Amino acid sequence: MKIVSAYSIKGGVGKTALSVNLAYALQQSGKRTLLVDLDPQGAAAFFFRVSPAAEFDLELDELTDAGFKRNIRESDYPGLDILPSNLAYRNLDIALDRMRKSRKQLRWLLDDLGVDYDFIVLDCPPNITLLSENVFRASSMILAPVIPTPLSERTLEQLFDFFKEVELPTEIIVPFFSMAQKRSRIHQETIAHLPVRYPMFLRTVIPFTVEIEKMGLRRMPVLAYGPKLPVAQAYSALCKEIQERLEKPDVSGAAYTRKNS
Amino acid sequence: MESERVPQKNCQIPAELESEGLCAALEPTFGLRLGEVVRAKATFYDTFEWGIWFGQRLLYQSGGQLCLCERDHDWIGDLRRATPIAARRVPRFVWEFPEGDLRREVEPLVGIRALMRVARLWIQEQPVELLNREEKTVFRFDLTALFPEGGAAEPFYRLCHFRPLRGYEAEAAKAIEILRALGAREISEGPLAIFLREQGSPPRHYTLRPSFDLRPDLPVRETARRIIHRMLAIAHENEAGIKEDIDTEFLHDYRICMRKIRSVLSLLKGIYPEEKTNELKALFERCCDATNSLRDFDVYLLARDQYTRMLPEVLRAPLQEVFHDFGRERRRALRKVVRDLSSTEYRASIEKVERFFSAPADILETDVSHEPAGPLIAGRIYKRYKRILKIERGLGSDTPDEVLHKVRIHCKKLRYLIEFFSELLPEGETDQIEKQLRRLQTCLGVFNDCSVQQRSLLQYWERKRQESGRHEGLALCIGGLVALLYHDQQEERNRFHNTLDDFCSPQIARAVKAVCVDSAKSGSGSAEDSKAA
Numbered sequence: 001m002k003i004v005s006a007y008s009i010k011g012g013v014g015k016t017a018l019s020v021n022l023a024y025a026l027q028q029s030g031k032r033t034l035l036v037d038l039d040p041q042g043a044a045a046f047f048f049r050v051s052p053a054a055e056f057d058l059e060l061d062e063l064t065d066a067g068f069k070r071n072i073r074e075s076d077y078p079g080l081d082i083l084p085s086n087l088a089y090r091n092l093d094i095a096l097d098r099m100r101k102s103r104k105q106l107r108w109l110l111d112d113l114g115v116d117y118d119f120i121v122l123d124c125p126p127n128i129t130l131l132s133e134n135v136f137r138a139s140s141m142i143l144a145p146v147i148p149t150p151l152s153e154r155t156l157e158q159l160f161d162f163f164k165e166v167e168l169p170t171e172i173i174v175p176f177f178s179m180a181q182k183r184s185r186i187h188q189e190t191i192a193h194l195p196v197r198y199p200m201f202l203r204t205v206i207p208f209t210v211e212i213e214k215m216g217l218r219r220m221p222v223l224a225y226g227p228k229l230p231v232a233q234a235y236s237a238l239c240k241e242i243q244e245r246l247e248k249p250d251v252s253g254a255a256y257t258r259k260n261s
Numbered sequence: 262m263e264s265e266r267v268p269q270k271n272c273q274i275p276a277e278l279e280s281e282g283l284c285a286a287l288e289p290t291f292g293l294r295l296g297e298v299v300r301a302k303a304t305f306y307d308t309f310e311w312g313i314w315f316g317q318r319l320l321y322q323s324g325g326q327l328c329l330c331e332r333d334h335d336w337i338g339d340l341r342r343a344t345p346i347a348a349r350r351v352p353r354f355v356w357e358f359p360e361g362d363l364r365r366e367v368e369p370l371v372g373i374r375a376l377m378r379v380a381r382l383w384i385q386e387q388p389v390e391l392l393n394r395e396e397k398t399v400f401r402f403d404l405t406a407l408f409p410e411g412g413a414a415e416p417f418y419r420l421c422h423f424r425p426l427r428g429y430e431a432e433a434a435k436a437i438e439i440l441r442a443l444g445a446r447e448i449s450e451g452p453l454a455i456f457l458r459e460q461g462s463p464p465r466h467y468t469l470r471p472s473f474d475l476r477p478d479l480p481v482r483e484t485a486r487r488i489i490h491r492m493l494a495i496a497h498e499n500e501a502g503i504k505e506d507i508d509t510e511f512l513h514d515y516r517i518c519m520r521k522i523r524s525v526l527s528l529l530k531g532i533y534p535e536e537k538t539n540e541l542k543a544l545f546e547r548c549c550d551a552t553n554s555l556r557d558f559d560v561y562l563l564a565r566d567q568y569t570r571m572l573p574e575v576l577r578a579p580l581q582e583v584f585h586d587f588g589r590e591r592r593r594a595l596r597k598v599v600r601d602l603s604s605t606e607y608r609a610s611i612e613k614v615e616r617f618f619s620a621p622a623d624i625l626e627t628d629v630s631h632e633p634a635g636p637l638i639a640g641r642i643y644k645r646y647k648r649i650l651k652i653e654r655g656l657g658s659d660t661p662d663e664v665l666h667k668v669r670i671h672c673k674k675l676r677y678l679i680e681f682f683s684e685l686l687p688e689g690e691t692d693q694i695e696k697q698l699r700r701l702q703t704c705l706g707v708f709n710d711c712s713v714q715q716r717s718l719l720q721y722w723e724r725k726r727q728e729s730g731r732h733e734g735l736a737l738c739i740g741g742l743v744a745l746l747y748h749d750q751q752e753e754r755n756r757f758h759n760t761l762d763d764f765c766s767p768q769i770a771r772a773v774k775a776v777c778v779d780s781a782k783s784g785s786g787s788a789e790d791s792k793a794a
Contacts, residue, residue: 049397073428076398081427219395 001114002246005122005139007132009155013145014178016043017212017222018235019123022143024221025239027080031118034072036110037085038092038131044123045084048075049219052084065112072113077224083113093130106134128162136168141246145178145206148190156198174245176202176238202245204238207231271334271451272437274419275444280387280404286439291399291432292392300385305453306351308374309502309511311464316370319453322351323384329363335451336420342366351376354508356566373563375508380456383408385416391436399432400425407452418452421445469495469517475684477635482532483621484634485525488681490618492518492525496548497611504599509559512552512598519548524677528641531629533622544610555598557717558591560710571745572738579734580742583721638682639777645675646773653765656758662712665757669705672764676702687779693772697764704757711750715743 006019016039023035037044042052050073073082096102114120124135136142144159146152156175163170175198181187195201209231211222218225222232274283284293303323307313313320317332318341327346331338342363346352353375358364384407391400401424406416421440425433437445457463473487496518502511523545526538533541561568565584569577601607629637649671652664676698679691722739725732763769 049395051395051397071428074426 001111001117001120002140003110003114003120003122003138004141004143004242004246005124005135006143006145007122007124007135008126008145009128009158010152011126013147013152014206014212015126015145016047016123017215018143018145018178018206018238019044019121020047020215021221021223021232021235022239022242023080023119023121024077024223025236026119026121026243027075027077028223029243030079032079032116033119033121034081034083034113034117035075035121035123036083037123038135039123039125040085041125042085045073045082047215047219047221048080048082050075050082050084052086065109068109068113076220081117096130096134102130103133103137106131107138110138128158133166136163136166136172139172141242142173143242144173144175146175146194147179148177148184148187148194150186150190153190153194156194171200174200174202174242177205179208180205181208202238202241204234204241206234206238270338270423271336271448272421272423272440272445273448274404274421274440274446276416276419278419278443280389283404283440283443284389286443287391287436290435290439292394292396294390294392294398296388296390298385298387300383302348303382303384304348304351304378305380305382306376307379307464308371308376309507310374310467312370312372312374313367314464315466318366318370320367320376322346322348327351327363329366333451334448335454336448373508374510377507379462380453380460381410382453382456383410383413391432393432398426399429400436402436407456409456418455420448420452467498469514470680471495473681473684475634475682477685478633480631481529481634481637482630484682484685485529485532486618486621488525489522490615492522493611493615493618496522497615500602504602506595509563512556512559516549516552516556519545521677521681523549524674525681528674528678528681529629529637531627533630534625534627537624541614544614551601552598555591555594557713558587558594561587561714562591568742572741576734576738576741579738582735583738586721634682635685638678638685639779642675642678643773643777645671645678646770649675650765650770653761656761658758665705665708665754668761669702669709672698672701672705686776690772690776690779694769694776697760697769701757701760701764704753704760708750708753708757711746711753715746715750718743718746 004022006015006022008015019035019037023033026033035044035048045052068083071083071086073084074080075082096105099105110120122135122139124132144156146156159173160170162168163173177191180191191205207230211226211229211231215222222229223235226232227236280295284295287293301323303321305319305321307320313329314332318329319332319337320327320329321337322328325345325347326343328337328340328343330340333339342361344359344361344363346359352358354373355364355368355371355376358367384405386406387404389402389404390398393399403422403424405420405422407418407420408416423433423437454463471491473484473491475484475487479487496515499511499515499518502508503515523542526533526542526545530538532538562584568584569580572580649668652668652671656664656668676695679686679695679698683691718739722736725735
């Protein structure tokens with residue numbers, strides 16, 4: 001079982017669109033997948049028509065899988081399950097903070113949940129919090145959508161700095177360009193030069209399109225309802241690249257397997 | 262919310278309930294999405310012994326696929342393996358299957374038995390999805406209608422196959438409640454079981470070691486009658502398979518039945534007047550002898566791969582010639598067997614003995630015919646074992662093959678005694694003896710096969726030598742095989758000495774004695790034989 005997280009410090013960068021389409025692509029390739037919606041907004045589950053989970057008690061000494069398991073819902077695509085978001089997640093940080101080994105609690109929880117799956121995809125809330133650190137420690141790969149602007153470059157830098165500060169392996173960060181505009185000179189320049197500094201960038205670029213907003217109307221992944229659309233093709237290529245990277249070590253030689261720390 | 266369990270995956274629905282009626286009942290509660298109606302022919306396969314059925318599986322061909330699935334309430338359950346195979350190309354034997362998981366799973370269920378078509382049905386299927394207000398699927402089921410043949414207007418069975426979704430247990434329970442109200446109920450007898458029963462070929466357990474309903478106080482003649490009557494019936498069951506040449510096991514089992522009957526007659530010597538015994542024995546011996554040659558070719562042809570592997574590449578081509586000849590000779594032998602089995606003479610004599618054994622014989626009593634079977638059998642087991650012990654003491658590495666053959670015959674008779682009359686012996690106590698006997702018999706069996714095969718290969722060579730043409734390759738190939746068989750035979754001989762040592766150990770001797778003494782006590786009367794125990 002591998003855990004892949006869609007994460008960004010900034011909101012509105014195409015994180016949820018990635019999680020939803022990646023989870024669907026994994027299901028289509030025959031992998032048993034669980035999409036965990038950690039964002040209290042609950043958008044990822046919304047795209048699969050899954051209602052928010054019933055409230056459950058987070059005031060425990062440690063996170064146990066029972067409450068989470070009860071809330072797992074099978075999507076319309078056999079083999080893809082959804083753990084919908086819960087308003088209680090807004091208190092997850094506080095709950096985690098009270099616990100022993102508060103930085104590894106999520107990893108233990110996911111290990112328990114993961115026995116039924118080949119992949120767990122985490123759709124994470126923005127900001128760097130105790131929850132994000134839990135996510136980093138649990139994941140085999142952190143997928144970071146980057147809108148190709150100078151500001152985003154700074155955000156990416158912050159993420160790398162944080163990893164170094166708390167001594168996490170930066171090799172698991174895998175950025176890719178999201179919501180890129182063909183006609184924007186700044187976008188095109190950033191796409192050209194940023195990967196020079198960060199060679200771990202995925203090659204596929206996800207274009208900006210209103211089609212992603214339409215996903216909210218259709219309430220299904222764009223890969224499911226319009227696989228021929230250019231943006232769907234881009235997601236398809238991106239997911240293939242992600243799977244390839246997960247299966248074999250990247251250029252820098254780091255395998256995306258968690259270290260037993 | 263406690264998750265509710267969905268009771269079972271399939272349920273039967275009234276045959277007259279069509280999908281319109283079903284949908285009308287579900288519509289007030291759920292959104293409905295009806296899938297396309299698909300109709301396909303499915304052909305089910307199994308062996309004479311119903312190995313797949315009793316292995317809790319079903320094997321069927323449909324839509325270009327050969328599928329192995331779980332048998333769930335006598336219908337298609339979860340798919341285990343599938344492989345693309347066209348309807349007309351379903352192989353008869355598992356070794357003709359394409360390599361892969363399906364073959365691996367079917368192999369232990371069928372062994373060397375042929376797959377036969379056991380049923381052909383038309384399956385009409387329609388998937389139904391139930392949706393909630395957000396148009397999320399919350400429950401799925403397939404509506405299945407089964408037709409006995411393509412053109413039939415009315416299905417003989419309708420069922421619902423549930424495919425619940427994780428996390429939507431409450432919705433599943435609601436849907437099932439609605440279906441129940443329409444008459445859906447748990448399957449008591451599954452569709453395939455019904456179909457097979459109505460077709461007159463229900464799955465049945467097949468065994469060469471049936472229960473004969475024996476008791477220690479039953480007269481020995483009646484005991485023999487029950488065994489022989491049952492074995493005759495099993496032999497008869499196998500005749501059609503031999504004639505149609507479905508697989509080699511029909512003949513194999515037929516011969517075992519005949520041999521067992523003959524053994525019972527000789528093991529229980531004296532239960533009929535001598536003349537009658539000899540007449541019966543001769544008949545059953547003829548039945549065996551008439552099929553010897555066919556069986557020999559079967560054994561060779563079954564071992565074809567094994568033989569091929571034994572020889573180096575250069576000698577394999579002439580070996581194929583040998584098998585080609587054997588194949589031809591086998592066909593000839595088969596024609597003769599079929600002719601014999603279909604002859605009025607054979608039928609008449611078999612019907613006559615069937616009548617004879619179907620009711621207590623109305624012929625002269627003998628000294629032992631009315632003895633209770635328990636003590637008599639116990640005595641004979643003990644006698645036989647002692648005889649084996651005696652021969653064993655005189656055995657050495659230079660003992661001629663004929664003596665080993667004699668041991669083999671004694672062991673076989675002892676095994677038959679214990680096996681046939683196991684119902685008369687104390688339960689569980691014969692296990693250890695039987696296990697050792699089986700080991701010994703396997704060993705002696707291999708030894709004997711090696712010796713027979715060497716002889717018949719050399720005979721074959723003699724025949725070939727008379728024919729014109731060059732036979733160098735063939736000579737090398739047969740020479741190689743004979744050498745290998747001789748080597749195997751010697752190995753088996755060494756193994757035999759060790760196995761026989763074990764069998765004659767004080768431990769087994771004590772076990773045999775215990776069995777015999779116990780059974781002698783359990784019967785009434787004191788037959789002369791039981792004194793030996």
